[in-house]
Amino acid sequence: MLEVLDPGLLSTVQDGGRPDLAHLGVPPGGACDPWGLAAANLLAGNAPNASALEMTVAGPALAVRATCVVALGGADLGARVKEEERPLRPGTAYLLRTGTRLVFEGGSGRGARAYLALAGGIAVPRILGSASTCLAGGFGGIEGRPLRAGDRLVPERPGDLAAAGRSWPADVPLGPPHDPDLATPVHVVPGPHAGRFPPGALEALLGTGWEVDPRSDRTGLRLAGPPLPGAGGGELVSLPMTWGAVQVPPDGRPIVLLADHPTVGGYPVIAVAIRADRPLLGQLRPGDEVRFELTAIDRAQAAARAEQALLGRGVELLGPDEEVEPW
Amino acid sequence: MSAGGDAGAGGRPAIVPFGDGALLVVLGERIDAVLNRRVHVLAAAVRAARSADPRWGAPVPAYASLLVPYDPLAMEQAEANERLGALAASAGEDEAVAEVEGELVEIPVRYGGGDGPDLDEVAARLGLAPEEVIALHAGMTYGVFMLGFAPGFGYLATLPPALVLPRRATPRTRVPVGSVAIAGEQTAVYPVATPGGWHLIGRTDLSVWDPRRDPPALLRPGQRVRFRPVDG
Numbered sequence: 319m320l321e322v323l324d325p326g327l328l329s330t331v332q333d334g335g336r337p338d339l340a341h342l343g344v345p346p347g348g349a350c351d352p353w354g355l356a357a358a359n360l361l362a363g364n365a366p367n368a369s370a371l372e373m374t375v376a377g378p379a380l381a382v383r384a385t386c387v388v389a390l391g392g393a394d395l396g397a398r399v400k401e402e403e404r405p406l407r408p409g410t411a412y413l414l415r416t417g418t419r420l421v422f423e424g425g426s427g428r429g430a431r432a433y434l435a436l437a438g439g440i441a442v443p444r445i446l447g448s449a450s451t452c453l454a455g456g457f458g459g460i461e462g463r464p465l466r467a468g469d470r471l472v473p474e475r476p477g478d479l480a481a482a483g484r485s486w487p488a489d490v491p492l493g494p495p496h497d498p499d500l501a502t503p504v505h506v507v508p509g510p511h512a513g514r515f516p517p518g519a520l521e522a523l524l525g526t527g528w529e530v531d532p533r534s535d536r537t538g539l540r541l542a543g544p545p546l547p548g549a550g551g552g553e554l555v556s557l558p559m560t561w562g563a564v565q566v567p568p569d570g571r572p573i574v575l576l577a578d579h580p581t582v583g584g585y586p587v588i589a590v591a592i593r594a595d596r597p598l599l600g601q602l603r604p605g606d607e608v609r610f611e612l613t614a615i616d617r618a619q620a621a622a623r624a625e626q627a628l629l630g631r632g633v634e635l636l637g638p639d640e641e642v643e644p645w
Numbered sequence: 646m647s648a649g650g651d652a653g654a655g656g657r658p659a660i661v662p663f664g665d666g667a668l669l670v671v672l673g674e675r676i677d678a679v680l681n682r683r684v685h686v687l688a689a690a691v692r693a694a695r696s697a698d699p700r701w702g703a704p705v706p707a708y709a710s711l712l713v714p715y716d717p718l719a720m721e722q723a724e725a726n727e728r729l730g731a732l733a734a735s736a737g738e739d740e741a742v743a744e745v746e747g748e749l750v751e752i753p754v755r756y757g758g759g760d761g762p763d764l765d766e767v768a769a770r771l772g773l774a775p776e777e778v779i780a781l782h783a784g785m786t787y788g789v790f791m792l793g794f795a796p797g798f799g800y801l802a803t804l805p806p807a808l809v810l811p812r813r814a815t816p817r818t819r820v821p822v823g824s825v826a827i828a829g830e831q832t833a834v835y836p837v838a839t840p841g842g843w844h845l846i847g848r849t850d851l852s853v854w855d856p857r858r859d860p861p862a863l864l865r866p867g868q869r870v871r872f873r874p875v876d877g
Contacts, residue, residue, distance in 0.1 A: 338703035340712075341688070342862050343792040343836075445856050455796035455837055457856040510661045510669050555674050556793065556800070558705040558712030560664050582707050582793030590664035593717060618665035619717040626718055 319384040320414075320436075320471040326378035326422065328536075330451040331440050331459035332433075332577075334367030339446060340581040346561055347450040347458070350536055350577045351431050351600030354392025354408075356629055357492055358435035360636040361389030361411045363481040366629065368439035369449035371471065373432045375603055377422025378465060382414045386473055387437055387482045391492070393429025393601060395422040408432070408493075409486040413479060429493070430603035437481060438474030453536065453578060487635040490628055493601070503611035504574075504595050507618055509564060509587035511554075516547045523564070523572065523588055524610050531571075532604040536578040538565075539602055545570025546588070553584035562591035562599065564610075574599060594621035658687075658733050660726055666717040667702070668729055673709040676802050676830055680709045681790045683736075685866050687711050690736040694728070706866060707791050708800070747788070747867040752834060752849050753875040754783070754825050760848035760877065761825065763813075767844050770810060779874055781805050782846065787832060789868045797836035797854025799864035804830050816842035823848045825872065832872075836862075847872075 322329075332355065335348020349355035349372055356366035364370075370391075371378075377395040389411040390397060397406040400419040406412050414420060422432070442449050442459055451459025460469055486492050512520055528541035546566050559565075563575045565585035574591055575583075576599060591599055592613060602608055613621075663669040670687060673680040688706040691713055695701040702714025715725045756779045757764040768775040787801035794800075804827060812828045817840060820826070824835040826843035835841060836854030853863040864870070 337714075340705040341703060341792060342796060343794060343798045344796045446861065452796065452856075454839060455854070455856060457796075507662065507665060510663050510671075555676060555708045556791075557707045557710045558663075558669070558793070560667055560712065560714075562664055580794050581705060582791065587663070590662075592665050615662055615665050615722045619721065622665065622717050 319382075319386065319473070319476065320380040320388075320420065321383050322378055322465050322467055322469040322471070323381050323419065324379040324467060325465040325469070326373055327376040328374040329378050329465040330372050330453070331369055331442055331449055332372040332451060333369040333439070333449045335450045335577060336446055336448045336452070340558065343581050344446065344452065345454060345537075345578045345581060347448065347452050348577050349431075349433065349600070351392050351433070351597045353597035353625075353629070354431060354433045354493070354600070356391070357408070357486065357632070358389045358391030358433040359439070360632050361391070361409070361481065361484055361486060362387060362435035362437055363411075363478070363484075363636075364435055364437070364439055366633065368435065368474075369442060370436070370440060371434040371465075373422065373434065375430055376424070377432060379422070380420045380471070382416055382418045382420060383470070384476065385416050385479070386414055386476070387411055387479050388414055388420070389435045389481065389484075391433040391435070393432045394425035395432045396425035397422050397432070411481040411484045413482040429601040431600055436471065436473035437476075437478035441472045441474045454580075484636065487632060490632045490635070493597075502598065503609045504598060505592045505613040505618060505621070506564060506589035506610045507592060507613060507615050509589045511586035512588050514586060515566070515588055519547050519566075520588060520612075522546055524612055527607045527609055528572070530602050530604050530606045530608060534602075534604060536576055538576050538579055539574040539599065539608070541572045541574065541608065543571065546572065554586060556582045556584045559583045559587075560590065561596060562593065563587045564589040564591065576600065592618035592621060594618065594625045660729055660733065662722060663712060665722070667712055667714040668722075668725055670711045670713060670729065670733055671709070672711070676708050676790065678788055678803075681788070681866075684709060684711050687733055687736040690732050691729075694732060707793065747869045749786075749869045749871065750864065752825070752851055752870060752872050754847040754849050754872045755877045756782075756825075756847040756874055758877060761846040763844040764846045767808075767810060767827070767846060771807060773807065778808065778846065781808055782827070782832065783872045783874050785871075787870045789864045789866050789870060791866055792862060792864065795835070795837055795839050796856070797862040797864070798833060799853070799862070799870075801832045801864075801870050802830050804832055810844060812842040813844060816840055817845075820845065821848065823850060823853075825849060
């Protein structure tokens with residue numbers, strides 16, 4: 319069991335989210351980098367979508383109150399066991415001893431979100447079918463809010479130390495299958511309103527190196543750069559939105575929707591980031607440069623299947639016997 | 646791109662891709678009760694199809710369009726498009742589109758004062774007395790067109806033309822739970838405390854969203870809603 323000494327910038331309990339409740343206005347939620355969540359969970363001996371801690375840029379400080387096993391996925395936020403001067407890297411499951419502290423002291427500067435998995439997942443009530451924290455609704459996770467000092471993270475299987483020492487298989491990528499540091503492009507397909515923008519708008523989206531704005535959060539990535547020409551006519555009659563939708567507000571600066579996006583919106587959607595690139599979107603941090611590359615829907619779906627097959631390989635090598643749920 | 650045209654006037658709905666795992670059915674681009682009923686009839690048809698074929702995701706209805714997610718690991722876009730086109734064609738002929746009287750929900754509201762901090766400003770901008778704004782708002786029966794924006798947030802329409810105002814220039818960073826608000830042709834009750842740009846004219850104690858209740862949302866599409874003024 320872990321007790322929160324300092325919550326870090328934004329640490330929330332997340333799992334696979336609530337993808338089926340958008341008709342009630344509930345965002346899909348869940349991990350912004352589903353791959354990072356799955357990797358941490360598989361290492362800890364859990365199902366890929368089990369509940370884990372999502373930490374953002376500056377991680378927490380946690381006191382180990384009972385010996386347990388943890389595994390990290392996603393970004394390297396500089397985790398170490400303070401008393402033992404022992405660094406903890408994504409990709410290995412570690413034993414933490416009572417009386418020590420797990421701290422995150424800043425890592426490589428790459429990636430925005432890290433995932434901390436405990437044996438069996440983090441024990442919190444399931445609300446509307448999920449352990450995920452819904453910040454907009456103030457429910458799920460721990461009292462519907464980010465962690466704060468004094469909170470306790472209790473594993474679903476306390477005392478299960480079986481995963482200690484396990485490491486990620488060498489033939490499966492540990493991070494998103496792309497590296498933000500190499501300015502790997504986010505792949506998009508044309509959005510439902512692409513044809514309404516003036517000629518050249520989609521090309522301008524694709525031809526610009528956008529900077530991730532500090533006002534980005536779990537609802538979306540706000541991008542800074544030369545404004546795109548607008549679709550005209552102001553706002554649309556509100557329509558459903560999806561994770562990955564690239565909206566263009568009247569100021570011409572695109573917003574890429576992430577896991578906690580509002581379920582409907584009125585800004586025209588010029589493009590939609592593909593599903594296989596969700597892990598990459600979830601790892602972009604303020605100041606990163608992001609570029610977009612156009613692809614076709616059949617290629618996007620092939621990429622989603624390839625990613626799922628890779629995850630299946632990870633499950634085969636590490637995972638529990640349960641069936642893998644896609645995200 | 647064919648999403649631009651209004652497909653509502655008896656024409657075939659436009660089906661356009663919305664990413665690599667969803668299709669958007671566009672029936673029109675207006676806030677209109679008949680169009681909206683057609684959206685919900687189609688949503689019901691997709692839910693029925695989903696119970697037999699789990700490759701479909703849960704449909705998301707809005708004013709005049711429906712998002713239909715599908716599992717791209719199990720179904721290609723061409724197949725999804727073809728199957729959804731057939732569903733949309735038959736749902737469009739459904740007699741259920743004919744007007745039916747939905748269940749009536751009454752919402753008690755304390756108008757004005759600290760509960761409706763924008764009432765006086767709204768009245769002044771509309772050239773009405775605050776009492777007239779209250780009488781107009783509480784004098785209409787509204788339809789629940791969709792839920793969205795925040796958990797349990799029901800978009801209610803249509804406001805009388807005399808109450809139509811654009812949103813606030815600067816949204817509030819926090820609107821209290823239960824606030825009754827107007828914007829454009831729409832009115833709503835804020836189900837949770839959230840940032841918001843609508844004009845706050847009153848407040849209710851009725852719980853419109855409780856994630857531990859079944860169903861969690863008080864409002865659902867197709868219902869009719871009236872607001873009843875009560876004393877603070």
